[in-house]
Amino acid sequence: MNLKLKIWRQKNAAQKGKFETYSLQEVSPEMSFLQMLDYLNDQLIAKGDEPVHFDHDCREGICGSCGLYINGRPHGPLRNTTTCELHMREFKEGSTIVIEPWRSKSFPVIKDLVVDRTAFDKIIQAGGFVNTNTGVAQDANTTPINKIVSDRAFDAAVCVGCGACVAACKNSSAMLFVAAKVSQMAMLPQGKVEAADRVEKMVHEMDEQGFGFCSNTYGCEFDCPKGISVEFIAQMNREFFSARVCKQNHS
Amino acid sequence: MTKLDSKIPKGPLADKWSNYKSSLRLVNPANKKKLDVIVVGSGLAGASAASSLGELGYNVKVFCFQDSPRRAHSVAAQGGINAAKNYKNDGDSVYRLFHDMIKGGDFRAREANVYRAAEVSNLVIDHFTAMGVPFARDYGGGLDTRSFGGVQVSRTFYAKGQTGQQCLLGTYSSLSRQVAKGTVTMYSRRDMLDVVIVEGKARGIIVRNLLTGEIEKYSAHAVVLATGGYGTVFYLSTLALGSNSSAAWAAHKKGALFANPSFIQIHPTSIPVLNDYQSKLTLMSESLRNDGRVWVPAQKDEKRHPNEIPEEERDYYLERRYPAFGNLVPRDVASRAAKERCDAGYGVGDTGLSVYLDFKDAINKHGKKVIEDKYGNLFEMYEKITGINPYNEPMRIYPAGHYTMGGLWVDYNLMTTIPGLFAIGESNFSDHGANRLGASSLMQCSGDGYFILPYTLSDYLADEIKTPRFSTDSEEFQQSEKQVEERIQKIMAVNGTQTVTSFHKRLGKILWDHCGMVRNAEGLKKGIEKLDALEEEFWKEVKVPGSADEFNQELEKALRVADFFEVGRLMCYDALDRDESCGAHFRDEYQTGQGEAKRNDAEYAHVSAWGYQGHKQEPQLHKEPLVFENVELKERSYK
Ligand SMILES: Cc1cc2nc3c(=O)[nH]c(=O)nc-3n(C[C@H](O)[C@H](O)[C@H](O)COP(=O)(O)OP(=O)(O)OC[C@H]3O[C@@H](n4cnc5c(N)ncnc54)[C@H](O)[C@@H]3O)c2cc1C
Ligand code: FES
Numbered sequence: 063m064n065l066k067l068k069i070w071r072q073k074n075a076a077q078k079g080k081f082e083t084y085s086l087q088e089v090s091p092e093m094s095f096l097q098m099l100d101y102l103n104d105q106l107i108a109k110g111d112e113p114v115h116f117d118h119d120c121r122e123g124i125c126g127s128c129g130l131y132i133n134g135r136p137h138g139p140l141r142n143t144t145t146c147e148l149h150m151r152e153f154k155e156g157s158t159i160v161i162e163p164w165r166s167k168s169f170p171v172i173k174d175l176v177v178d179r180t181a182f183d184k185i186i187q188a189g190g191f192v193n194t195n196t197g198v199a200q201d202a203n204t205t206p207i208n209k210i211v212s213d214r215a216f217d218a219a220v221c222v223g224c225g226a227c228v229a230a231c232k233n234s235s236a237m238l239f240v241a242a243k244v245s246q247m248a249m250l251p252q253g254k255v256e257a258a259d260r261v262e263k264m265v266h267e268m269d270e271q272g273f274g275f276c277s278n279t280y281g282c283e284f285d286c287p288k289g290i291s292v293e294f295i296a297q298m299n300r301e302f303f304s305a306r307v308c309k310q311n312h313s
Numbered sequence: 314m315t316k317l318d319s320k321i322p323k324g325p326l327a328d329k330w331s332n333y334k335s336s337l338r339l340v341n342p343a344n345k346k347k348l349d350v351i352v353v354g355s356g357l358a359g360a361s362a363a364s365s366l367g368e369l370g371y372n373v374k375v376f377c378f379q380d381s382p383r384r385a386h387s388v389a390a391q392g393g394i395n396a397a398k399n400y401k402n403d404g405d406s407v408y409r410l411f412h413d414m415i416k417g418g419d420f421r422a423r424e425a426n427v428y429r430a431a432e433v434s435n436l437v438i439d440h441f442t443a444m445g446v447p448f449a450r451d452y453g454g455g456l457d458t459r460s461f462g463g464v465q466v467s468r469t470f471y472a473k474g475q476t477g478q479q480c481l482l483g484t485y486s487s488l489s490r491q492v493a494k495g496t497v498t499m500y501s502r503r504d505m506l507d508v509v510i511v512e513g514k515a516r517g518i519i520v521r522n523l524l525t526g527e528i529e530k531y532s533a534h535a536v537v538l539a540t541g542g543y544g545t546v547f548y549l550s551t552l553a554l555g556s557n558s559s560a561a562w563a564a565h566k567k568g569a570l571f572a573n574p575s576f577i578q579i580h581p582t583s584i585p586v587l588n589d590y591q592s593k594l595t596l597m598s599e600s601l602r603n604d605g606r607v608w609v610p611a612q613k614d615e616k617r618h619p620n621e622i623p624e625e626e627r628d629y630y631l632e633r634r635y636p637a638f639g640n641l642v643p644r645d646v647a648s649r650a651a652k653e654r655c656d657a658g659y660g661v662g663d664t665g666l667s668v669y670l671d672f673k674d675a676i677n678k679h680g681k682k683v684i685e686d687k688y689g690n691l692f693e694m695y696e697k698i699t700g701i702n703p704y705n706e707p708m709r710i711y712p713a714g715h716y717t718m719g720g721l722w723v724d725y726n727l728m729t730t731i732p733g734l735f736a737i738g739e740s741n742f743s744d745h746g747a748n749r750l751g752a753s754s755l756m757q758c759s760g761d762g763y764f765i766l767p768y769t770l771s772d773y774l775a776d777e778i779k780t781p782r783f784s785t786d787s788e789e790f791q792q793s794e795k796q797v798e799e800r801i802q803k804i805m806a807v808n809g810t811q812t813v814t815s816f817h818k819r820l821g822k823i824l825w826d827h828c829g830m831v832r833n834a835e836g837l838k839k840g841i842e843k844l845d846a847l848e849e850e851f852w853k854e855v856k857v858p859g860s861a862d863e864f865n866q867e868l869e870k871a872l873r874v875a876d877f878f879e880v881g882r883l884m885c886y887d888a889l890d891r892d893e894s895c896g897a898h899f900r901d902e903y904q905t906g907q908g909e910a911k912r913n914d915a916e917y918a919h920v921s922a923w924g925y926q927g928h929k930q931e932p933q934l935h936k937e938p939l940v941f942e943n944v945e946l947k948e949r950s951y952k
Binding site: 073074090092093094096097100101104106107108110111112113115117118119120121122123124125126127140142143147149151172173176178179180182183186187188190191192193194195196197198199200201202203205206207208209212213215216219220222223246247250252253 | 361364365368379380381382383384386388389398400436438439440441442443444445447448449450451452453454455456472473475477478479482485486487489490492493499501524553554555587588590591592593595596693694697698700763764767810812814815856858859863864866867
């Protein structure tokens with residue numbers, strides 16, 4: 063198939079970017095989206111141009127590196143699919159595809175389609191862990207955990223940290239990302255002990271990193287490649303307010 | 314030939330580690346703060362080591378090439394992680410896990426290391442659970458397990474098909490906790506390009522800051538490499554595209570011996586090559602062989618849709634050839650059996666290079682829900698890539714390059730032949746012999762990082778408490794920096810006409826054909842010749858656009874591919890030297906009447922550890938004899 067690509071090109075963080083248009087012939091519907099970009103890059107290099115930079119690594123939907131804003135949607139048109147899992151058979155012959163980086167002031171553009179997502183690491187550093195040291199654990203089966211609860215914790219834990227939720231949100235909110243970790247930990251007995259402290263610290267850091275507020279439009283859930291539910295946001299809100307109430311009662 | 318000292322402690326196998334551990338020296342808390350440790354790699358091995366060392370109070374610097382440590386390729390492990398918990402009461406024990414690994418590795422691993430890996434496996438599961446890793450549970454609330462290839466017990470803990478992700482994210486959390494505490498400093502988007510040796514000891518590294526192109530120098534009292542595997546040498550593999558051999562190779566060039574480089578696992582169940590632009594192969598976890606049955610049509614050139622081929626016209630060749638283990642034979646055996654059927658003309662798909670993995674019987678027996686619960690994400694992944702729904706028709710699979718049993722030679726302390734340079738996780742060679750059993754890598758990586766290295770490294774550092782922090786201005790650092798810069802300039806200056814990827818593809822093809830699933834002396838020699846020629850062409854024709862002092866992904870690739878030529882050559886030398894077949898190393902000159910690997914224990918019961926002698930110089934072989942006192946060396950049979 064033949065395609066027209068409108069791609070955001072930006073040399074570095076300091077310089078302004080702009081869209082460039084490329085026409086690409088003989089794209090196979092069997093190619094993945096990133097293979098299609100590889101194919102474009104081969105041609106750009108052959109012409110002596112600089113290839114389009116984009117983040118990627120595992121190319122199987124699990125590392126969370128890739129993340130392109132395709133035709134106005136994070137990771138493109140298919141639900142529950144990362145950019146690297148998207149295939150060209152989803153596009154029509156002759157179509158124009160607009161490809162941009164994530165747009166959020168908390169994720170500044172580094173080059174072309176590559177953004178800086180260290181803000182997510184900072185949020186995890188603020189509290190996304192259980193305070194336990196190596197070597198102190200009891201036998202793993204000492205504390206039984208209800209299967210339904212543990213499966214639910216798993217559903218929250220599958221977040222790949224790609225940032226699509228932020229890119230999907232008109233407020234650039236990171237609520238779904240933070241809620242997934244807060245909920246996973248709060249549901250499990252190992253994480254419950256520190257649940258109140260954790261949620262406060264993580265939410266505080268989320269604000270520090272400049273992410274916006276949540277206005278319940280649920281774009282994040284719709285575009286999350288792992289299908290993480292906004293119910294976790296509700297759960298986080300409960301955790302957050304009960305943490306506040308607890309604190310007030312103490313003081 | 315220098316005699317390699319593996320430093321295996323004396324005493325009975327089961328007591329070695331506990332006795333040795335109590336004899337190791339410690340560093341007092343006040344001194345730990347003054348000691349710097351560099352950890353390269355933030356996968357399961359690197360992140361677990363770094364967080365444990367941080368907890369102990371060392372000053373740790375961690376490097377990775379991705380934008381975040383959470384993206385290391387451990388995240389992609391699917392099927393599970395082994396431990397000898399015996400929760401199923403099916404006769405498992407540390408000894409049995411050890412025995413399975415030694416046998417699975419076709420008797421080419423070191424007994425003491427393997428036993429220790431099995432011994433600490435239980436601690437690993439306890440620790441992950443304590444960190445909030447949501448492993449699968451049964452209805453009683455206890456941890457669930459499943460079976461993996463090459464064993465007859467159920468000891469594999471799992472989190473659906475995302476076990477690696479869950480283990481890595483748990484470890485990433487503990488690493489993040491140390492970053493917040495200030496014991497660990499994280500340096501992402503850095504490529505390690507050299508290790509710096511001062512007075513015979515590893516004292517630092519040279520990295521390229523991938524965002525700015527700047528060459529940076531970091532010093533420490535010890536350096537730990539946890540840089541993963543180099544299966545990407547084949548170009549197409551189940552690894553992440555950035556996985557590389559460059560850090561290990563830099564260490565090798567500086568004197569670290571490289572062990573069993575040709576022991577590379579070809580995984581039997583990957584989605585086959587679908588088109589010419591394919592950039593990677595996606596694994597379908599081995600756990601699928603618990604419920605999936607592998608078959609090909611009994612007749613050649615079968616054109617019918619798989620669902621239309623009746624039972625009696627299917628050849629369940631694994632069940633036929635290996636009645637005792639059936640679909641759960643080890644990986645090397647399953648891969649060769651698939652290749653054998655396809656080479657004989659029974660393969661399916663357009664290329665004839667694939668076989669079926671069928672869930673029909675399992676779905677009929679247990680219902681779709683049970684299968685979905687166990688493998689839902691894998692089935693989805695399969696459908697996304699191929700457009701075919703595996704609930705309705707069998708998957709098509711074929712072997713793909715996957716895991717490197719070979720790697721930097723380490724002694725019992727996990728130290729390489731360079732004092733102060735340690736290697737853990739997939740980047741070392743130690744625990745899997747000539748073939749790794751499924752679910753034992755996550756186990757080894759976390760065991761190395763959480764429960765072994767912190768002890769052995771402390772013992773090493775006990776001698777360093779008086780050594781002040783190092784300046785990176787010394788002669789040695791500058792020398793290394795200069796070499797790295799010159800190499801980058803050289804690669805940029807070629808300014809040829811062909812892309813890095815085109816070379817990588819050709820390089821991968823040479824190795825796949827000549828040093829892949831089946832090898833022979835003649836092919837290996839030819840392989841070396843072809844690699845030489847291609848390498849020469851690379852240095853004349855490669856095109857790296859842009860400049861070196863900016864974010865330049867083509868340059869990153871080019872530096873990695875440049876190393877792969879040399880690694881590939883060493884793989885061929887190693888395979889050529891080993892006149893036997895063992896595990897994943899299958900020389901067609903050495904096979905039994907039934908086509909199984911034929912070992913030669915009299916001459917090859919050793920580790921081949923290679924020393925670098927210069928570019929294109931024949932490497933020097935050092936042998937570490939393998940002594941088996943606790944298992945009987947016998948033909949590995951899964952029949
Ligand atoms: C698809 C797949 C599925 C698997 N499934 C299983 C399974 O179910 N069970 C099991 O036990 N094993 C499995 N394995 C194997 C297992 O996942 C790996 O062996 C293991 O995770 C390797 O961990 P590691 O920490 O050694 O390396 P990795 O996780 O690969 O980490 C390497 C780290 O080193 C860094 N690095 C590498 N090179 C450089 C450099 N030059 N400079 C700076 N940093 C560098 C990277 O950034 C990364 O942080 C699987 C492997 C694959 C590919
Ligand atoms: S490249 Fe890893 S999720 Fe897409």
